[in-house]
Amino acid sequence: MNILIAEDETDIRNLIKINLEDNQYKVFAAKDGLEAWEILKSQEIHLAVLDVMMPGLDGFNLLRKLRTISNIPVIFLTARMDEMDKVLGLGLGADDYLVKPFSMNELLARIGAQLRRSHEYQAQKWVDNEVIEYGALTIDKKSCTAYKDQIPLELNAKEYKLLLLLMENPERVFTKEQLYNAVWGENYYYDDNTIMVHISHLRNKIETDPQNPEYIKTIRGLGYKLHKMEV
Amino acid sequence: MNILIAEDETDIRNLIKINLEDNQYKVFAAKDGLEAWEILKSQEIHLAVLDVMMPGLDGFNLLRKLRTISNIPVIFLTARMDEMDKVLGLGLGADDYLVKPFSMNELLARIGAQLRRSHEYQAQKWVDNEVIEYGALTIDKKSCTAYKDQIPLELNAKEYKLLLLLMENPERVFTKEQLYNAVWGENYYYDDNTIMVHISHLRNKIETDPQNPEYIKTIRGLGYKLHKMEV
DNA sequence: CGGTAATTTAAGGTAAATTTAATGTTTTCA
DNA sequence: TGAAAACATTAAATTTACCTTAAATTACCG
Incomplete structure (x- = not known):
């Protein structure tokens, strides 16, 4: 299971990473929203733990982008408890949150619960068919095929x-x-x-x-x- | 949306009931596990809020029984935070928990989040086709059978x-x-x-x-x- | 508990993919 | 202008991903 951590505080990010890896999760760590977005675009992620307050692309806006490509569970980390009830309750796309400081056991438990549900309902929606075109080149990401002028390219x-x-x-x-x-x-x-x-x-x-x-x-x-x- | 509340403390039970009803939920309230079980057997429930410490059939055992008939989201209420991480993380069937005392806004938010996800998952299920065909292959999901050219495939x-x-x-x-x-x-x-x-x-x-x-x-x-x- | 089926692990082989090596070409800069 | 660095190309060497089969292990049922 691939978990994405987006958190600008290095020691928190590393602490979470170590604990998750100790629990057999494969962890991708990003120090900010942009880095997280790059990971999301290029790796298969099953759950994301996002810090709300990050420089540049913050947690909320990252979640908005994320929801254009995936339906994975998202857990927010926040120092500010107010407002999170709204985010959670109004269906802005988050599944859970933890207030800093939080116990690592609680984070692990909530990750486990979200992944369990996600699996149960195959909530990892396969990315919709996405076709990229550039000039005469076309890539179909779903089938991992590429074409030039509609002629298949035999790529390894x-x-x-x-x-x-x-x-x-x-x-x-x-x-x-x-x-x-x-x-x-x-x-x-x-x-x-x-x-x-x-x-x-x-x-x-x-x-x-x-x-x-x-x-x-x-x-x-x-x-x-x-x-x-x-x- | 029908919500089941199982909580032996009357004032808490009523407080939750009033707040949920103010938010347009239809509430079924039970003062203990047995009463909750009777409701579960006779009403369509979409989410359950269960107190852990109830006389007789406690929250955990009620959840076990519930899971034999339903997969609805379950939120626990507990005064004891310890052990909940295990319940949540080990897949014993709970989806979330709140530690007493909790804010009503937080309960409402978490109910909303669980129902939202649950609704998404259910929506997915409704669109499933029963029979899938691809080339000479056919799958009948209802009977879990597969055929090639109408000849049954012996799949494990x-x-x-x-x-x-x-x-x-x-x-x-x-x-x-x-x-x-x-x-x-x-x-x-x-x-x-x-x-x-x-x-x-x-x-x-x-x-x-x-x-x-x-x-x-x-x-x-x-x-x-x-x-x-x-x- | 024994028998059987399903699943996982182990092992060996092979073709394809990837990397390395070697050489040639182009570009940049003093 | 010539040397050095960066790049391009091609082929050989190496590695890897994959396939198959059978043995070992696990799960299930009567």
Whole structure:
């Protein structure tokens, strides 16, 4: 079970992470709403524990975004008890909350209860069919398939994930390390040659002329981006 | 919405009753577990608020009986916070609890949240189809049977559940972890070899040539999906 | 409690995917 | 302009994901 923790206070975040991992949960920890959102978009999350007061994208607004893509249980952490009754009772999308300071046993118990119910009713709604289009490229996330001009592209897993990341973030430049972290999911030493090989393979599969790529642009010294010239 | 209150302290019971009725809930009040059980057997109840410490049939034992006939949300009221974490976390059937003394707003909020979720879950169930067809495969959910070309498939429980999930979501790629979570419903470490073995067994039972499967496709590095080539 | 079915674990094999190695090309900068 | 760095390409080496089968374990029933 994958749990997302979004909490800007480092010691709280780490304490929760350790306790959850001790209870066999796989934990993704974010220090703020934006980081949490990136995790939500790229990982399968079964329950989220969100701090209300976070810089930038706060807990409430993160929940609003989250609800556009998922129906997972959400537990809020708050130092302010007032207002939470309204959030909970008015159906703004939260399932539970804990007031800081809280006992770790209580958090674990409430996580357990929410996951139990969630499982019982298959509340993890499979993400609705989502199709991403960019130029002549199309990705169908549900079936993990990719097309160019409606012709299927025979991508292997790494190539598909690279293309998905780029198509979910058109025009954004990714360093090779970022690509590595996002697709390989590791955050230690890597050899960037592996990335270049995969980019080359991906170009071979999607570009009309891979040596003069139309879509996957190299930004020398920086990284790669998905970019197609306007016509 | 019909709410059951089981609480031996008269003033608390009445206070809750009045507040809930002020919020348009229809309330059935019981002064002990036995009376609550009689109500549960004869009325349609959507959520129960149960006091733990009641003479005779206490809250925990009432919950056990309740769970033999119903899956409604249950909120406990307790003066003793210890032990509730276990009840909640270990899946003994409770959904939430409040420690006395509690604010009425909080009770109302938590009732609202539980009913909202419960209603979502129920809404999901209503839209389920009884018979699902995909290619030559048919599943009859009412009788938990599966057919290929009208010939019964001899599936055991796990195989049936796997096939059902796939047929409810044709073309969708499921990671092995997703299959595990959906069919096994566990939230700790699993060995994906178990999944592969079951997929192999399922293929042996539904595919004409299991080594060149027509329906259950492997997406190497990603997962499996139900997909039949168009004819 | 014994027998049987279902499920999980263990083990071996294989094809595909991934990584590494090697070489060539392009770009940047002093 | 030449050297160095970054990048691209291709193929070989290595690893991994997957499949199958059978043994071991667990669950269930009479």
